[in-house]
Amino acid sequence: MANTLYPESYYAASANAVPARPALQDDVETDVCVIGAGYTGLSSALFLLESGFRVTVLEAAKVGFGASGRNGGQIVNSYSRDIDVIERTVGPKQAQLLGHMAFEGSRIIRERVAKYNIQCDLKDGGVFAALSAKQMDHLESQKRLWERFGHTQLELLDQRRIREVVACDQYVGGMLDMSGGHIHPLNLALGEAAAVESLGGAIYEQSPAVRIERGANPVVHTPQGKVRAKFIIVAGNAYLGNLVSELAAKSMPCGTQVITTEPLGDELAKSLLPQDYCVEDCNYLLDYYRLTGDKRLIFGGGVVYGARDPANIEAIIRPKMLKAFPQLKDVKIDYAWTGNFLLTLSRLPQVGRLGDNIYYSQGCSGHGVTYTHLAGKVLAEALRGQAERFDAFADLPHYPFPGGQLLRTPFAALGAWYYGLRDKYGF
DSSP: OOOOOSSSOOHHHHHHOOOOOOOOEEEEEEEEEEOOOOHHHHHHHHHHHHHHOOOEEOSSSTTTOOOTTTTTEOOOOOOOOOHHHHHHOHHHHHHHHHHHTTTHHHHHHHHHHHHHOOSSSEEEEEEEEEESSSHOOOOOOHHHHHHHOOOOOOOEHHHHHHHHHOOOOSSSEEEEEEEEEEEEEEHHHHHHHHHHHHHEEEEEEOOOOOOEEOOOOOOOOSSSSSSEEEEEEEGGGGGGSSSSSHTTOOOOOEEEEEEEEEEHHHHHHHHHHHTOEEEEESSSSSEEEETTTTEEEEEEEEEETOOOOSOOOOHHHHHHHHHHHHGTTOOEEEEEEEEEEEEEESSEEEEETHHHHHHHHOOTTTOOHHHHHHHHHHHHHHHHHHOOOOHHHTOOOOOOOOTHHHHHHHHHHHHHHHHHHHHHHOO
């Protein structure tokens, strides 16, 4: 079996040391088999282990190989579609429950970092940056919306104030969320995996699930072994492939691109982001950026529908970085990579159960760092028989993409083109 390594990213190059984890080569029995060692799977495993379950995690490559170890590293609250959209979709009662959960993921991350002493460069503070008066109006509405659900760590920034936290003259204002922030995402995943193992959980790398034998006592098969379990949690997201056909039909892998500069030095780094907050703009096809622990700038943006790897990532993202920070025109780019996230048609997560004992969560739609940590808690609650919060997500409508898998990419790209025009011309 091939040994799948991490992509050549800044995160892989600066990852904390971890032990080698073997591939599964035996038949094992467990209470819960988790498929995927990204945030969803690791969060589920941790909550289950803390509740007394025996847990085995199967990872096709390495811990955090997918989106969990490649993303922009930003802790952003709520969902890819905000609570007001959920309220219009499902009504006030269900939205009330989902709304109060929208800010829980960031708290779970901080609790995990503190409880298990995870070294992942955690910093507080995230900025939503408005490029137009219309976007600023939206942020004012968003602040009122979030405060309605008890989230009060917010400050609106006028043009003077946003210049104090972001050295970029594109923005007319913004909103600061002090419960947001940023982390080294791969080191967070590696720390959570170590916590799983400290509680007696087993993690097998290079062990893709190739078949699920469904039934009263399901079995997950890998190339060299199998896991017999009482329950299965499917947490592969954009890297699940066609293992579960019912899930593949209602989602689409998409790629996003990230670059990382050479170290900037303290003075230049502080001149760009004086308070060391992370930033994302308010466009539909948004740009996002932050400083690393060693004072590099990480800058990401763009979407490739269908998850193809672009030939030249730097050529796509560097112009976006220079538009925000032209003073970096002579700065070298040390790393460039792409990673896949899973898009749903509604841009809301898909949560549910297949039969009596196969649970899943997928489709964060680019908003997964906080949601996946919440999802792990909600899935663990459901396996313990406390399903109210699980049901609130499971009752969200799941739509297949028009035209099926053949046409989902061009339809999504057409929609992105339309919203890109809206971003550019403000209509």
